Amino acid sequence: MKHLLSTHNLAREDAIAILDIAEDMAQFGHRDVKKLPALRGKTIVNLFYEDSTRTRISFEAAEKRLSADVINFSAKGSSVSKGESLKDTAQTLDAMGIDAVVVRHSSSGAPYLLAHSGWIDVPVINAGDGTHEHPTQALLDAFTMRKRIHGESSRGRGLDGVRVCIVGDILHSRVARSNIWLLATLGASVQVVAPATLVPGAIAQWPVTVTHSLDEALAGQPDVVMMLRIQSERMKDAYFPNPREYSSVWGLTAERYARLNQSTIIMHPGPMNRGLEISSEAADSPQSVILDQVSNGIFVRMAVLYTLLTGAKGELS
Amino acid sequence: MSATLLQQADMKRALTRIAHEILEGNKGASNLVLLGIPTRGVTLAHRIGAILSEIDPSVSVPVGSLDVTLYRDDLMNNPTRPTAETDVPVDIEGKTVVLVDDVLYSGRTVRAALDALTNLGRPAIVRLAVLVDRGHRELPIRADYVGKNVPSALGERINVTLAEIDGDDSVSIGEAVA
Numbered sequence: 001m002k003h004l005l006s007t008h009n010l011a012r013e014d015a016i017a018i019l020d021i022a023e024d025m026a027q028f029g030h031r032d033v034k035k036l037p038a039l040r041g042k043t044i045v046n047l048f049y050e051d052s053t054r055t056r057i058s059f060e061a062a063e064k065r066l067s068a069d070v071i072n073f074s075a076k077g078s079s080v081s082k083g084e085s086l087k088d089t090a091q092t093l094d095a096m097g098i099d100a101v102v103v104r105h106s107s108s109g110a111p112y113l114l115a116h117s118g119w120i121d122v123p124v125i126n127a128g129d130g131t132h133e134h135p136t137q138a139l140l141d142a143f144t145m146r147k148r149i150h151g152e153s154s155r156g157r158g159l160d161g162v163r164v165c166i167v168g169d170i171l172h173s174r175v176a177r178s179n180i181w182l183l184a185t186l187g188a189s190v191q192v193v194a195p196a197t198l199v200p201g202a203i204a205q206w207p208v209t210v211t212h213s214l215d216e217a218l219a220g221q222p223d224v225v226m227m228l229r230i231q232s233e234r235m236k237d238a239y240f241p242n243p244r245e246y247s248s249v250w251g252l253t254a255e256r257y258a259r260l261n262q263s264t265i266i267m268h269p270g271p272m273n274r275g276l277e278i279s280s281e282a283a284d285s286p287q288s289v290i291l292d293q294v295s296n297g298i299f300v301r302m303a304v305l306y307t308l309l310t311g312a313k314g315e316l317s
Numbered sequence: 318m319s320a321t322l323l324q325q326a327d328m329k330r331a332l333t334r335i336a337h338e339i340l341e342g343n344k345g346a347s348n349l350v351l352l353g354i355p356t357r358g359v360t361l362a363h364r365i366g367a368i369l370s371e372i373d374p375s376v377s378v379p380v381g382s383l384d385v386t387l388y389r390d391d392l393m394n395n396p397t398r399p400t401a402e403t404d405v406p407v408d409i410e411g412k413t414v415v416l417v418d419d420v421l422y423s424g425r426t427v428r429a430a431l432d433a434l435t436n437l438g439r440p441a442i443v444r445l446a447v448l449v450d451r452g453h454r455e456l457p458i459r460a461d462y463v464g465k466n467v468p469s470a471l472g473e474r475i476n477v478t479l480a481e482i483d484g485d486d487s488v489s490i491g492e493a494v495a
Contacts, residue, residue, distance in 0.1 A: 017399065020399065020400075021399065021400050023402075024384060024386075024400035024401065024402060024403065025400070027402070028403075031436070031437070033437075035436070036388070036436075037387065037388055037432070038386075038387040038388075038392060066387075155402075306387070306397070306400075307397050310392040310393060310397050310398070311392070311393070311395060311396045311397035311398075312393065312394055312395060312396060
């Protein structure tokens, strides 16, 4: 494995190997000295063409904990705002002698282009591209589920038989896409819940079942309920009448939360629109793993960076 | 071609001797912590811990594991190494830590273990116990407690099996597997 661009073609054994390494990385998160020397001397560029707080900070923390040198590049206030192309930026970075690129871009496929164009010959990690994929988010979600369900005996295991319900804006969500592929690979079954306007046309080819009724989906008592953010910045058309109606029909309200089993895991990739797709009662409940997702994100990204940047050929032994 | 060097009873005797030597060197079991280096070092550390309790039933020495993968100096030369669990049950500050591994060879694993320990705290003393010392050190490192010294050629392979992991206890030497 040289790059991490998508979870679509990630093999089960490779995914579990990354999650297992993340388990070991997590042990260092509780120490006084959190730094490890594994990537000493490596320079990693965080190339962010799109706004991000938690993903960028999470990658930066992961890189620094592995002792890599970190260069942050955001399109705003850089040569990109002067019109520089992705190709020229990539070649410039290559000429500076960097060892890996973490890229977020508003165009789907930009990380793939970077990895396969020949402009730059280093591992490329997709930190979210358009409405395509966000593989490290899916890995941290899988890690969080596995940890909650299997606890200390998580190592080596998948998510076989776990029933996951993904609710909200599937159409624009790269988080949903990456999760759907990875969860299927790990053996979980996925149900998608969304208004018909927010379900992509290609959904019939995905390994999911679809319903438009959240109440019906929750009546099936899924093991995991993952609420997606309503992405107002990607909503150029009217996909639902108004936020209040969305909340009452597709939101995890206090009343719907009260109907869930005590063991149901509640997830959200953040940032949350409290009161829109998720109520504070649900988000701040004991079943909520939303802050675990944030903590685990660092460990999973450390595992991904370690896997891609060490080794003579970047392969798992 | 492979020749057996230690069988189950030999291994038991060697570990019992190491346990006695640890107690002698430490003047008892106070302040001791045993940390095994995964995979087989952890199993050996647990065995030595059990023998210490057999020798003196009032003694219960904390036993843990210390993964050194992320501290190795050869991460860029080999295929990506899987990591292993680190489980240090007590604060090592001021303790006498005995590192335990199956085979001492180049000394590079022990070098990495010393770095890993430094990040956990400052032990008063660090000792090294190994089941087999096969020579060919590349660093100025030596073991304090050795089960068996095995003069070996560079190309030969030392194979340690332990009942908990491999089904039986043995140490054998054979030609390198290509």
